Amino acid sequence: MKILIIDDEKSIRNILKEIVEMEGHEVSTASNGKEGLDCFASCAFDLVFCDIKMEGMDGVEVLENIMSQPTDAAVVMISGHGDIETAVECMRKGAYDFISKPLDLNRIMVTLKNVADKSHLVKENRILKKKVSGVQEIVGNSEAIQKVRNMIDKVALTDARVLVTGSNGTGKELVARWLHEKSNRSAMPFIEVNCAAIPGELIESELFGHEKGSFTSAIKQHKGKFEQAEGGTLFLDEIGDMSLAAQAKVLRVLQEKKLSRVGSDKDINVDVRVIAATNKNLQEEIKKGTFREDLYHRLSVIIIQVPSLAERKDDIPVLVRYFISQICSENGMPERKISEEALEELSNHPWTGNIRELRNVTERLLILGSSEISKDDVLMFATPNM
16 A cells, blocks of 8 residues: 655654555655645555644644545544544544554554555445446546546536537547546436437437427337436537537526427426537637537536647557557457557657547557567558558
8 A cells, every 4th residue: 555644753754654664565754734735646645644733734634635635545643632522523524543642553553454455445346336337447647638637526526517628539428427427426327429420300309309209200209318317417429510409409408407308398307417528619610600609608617628649648658558458358368568669659650530549559559460569560550551
């Protein structure tokens, strides 16, 4: 585990650090609350030991700050004034445990084991949830993609409507899925509608449903995507390609939280969070008269711009290795290696098709390349012969 010790007494820091390192854990230390929070922000810790009585920022303030962030870290409070009232307050604010000074070795060892077990269970549950949901990771460590992840963490737990923008192949759908997975609606449906793939004359029926006999091929009643997403999230992909008539009806649903099926005048209440995505500049579409300005403002409470691969080239080696592991696992193949020269060559590729193109090229290299993918393989197979 990665463990952070925040205490203004050097002797306590050193004793605790020595105990924890003897158990094989990686340890960082900080001598005050501000330094501790700066250290916490720079690394993903599993456990934080934090003294309560410190000059400047006290431990309770540090605890509140950590608990306000999206983290799985357990915070154990340490105090030389171990009164019940302080312990209860810390536990109420999210502390995992409370240990009094002088430190008891057995108590520390038990705490380390319990937190390690908890951390293992949390990670195992997350893996299982991903397998069940089928949602892939957002891979990369670049500043651009970190901003996207941070925005998802901030926005997911709200019901604010989100407009996800970016070029084709950048992963807009993945952003939408993580907004749903991290929301309070995650147990309810995530329904996707590709507005560009549905003919204009059918989009209203797809979104709002229809009654039997409302048009020639309406042989039975049909619930639309809004009703199917009840309690969950509706993802309107390529919203910029939606007809003006359908836009007007979507606007009404967002305003009134009710709809009527095609062929019916009965209102149906709906509770749905709407996330939209587009590769178009909707401000330009508004000027052209092809997109409603009032709908744009309804959809764009939060805007998340997904960076192109050209804006996050440092992530390419990480992405390639991730795709190699994923593709080999999916196809029952032994995992392959790739040379640093090959990764450098891939990093210099223009990647106009973004993440989608990179994954396709990685799969092509696994099929056609050498046992260890080389720079020559990249030069030969990265760009398909036209």
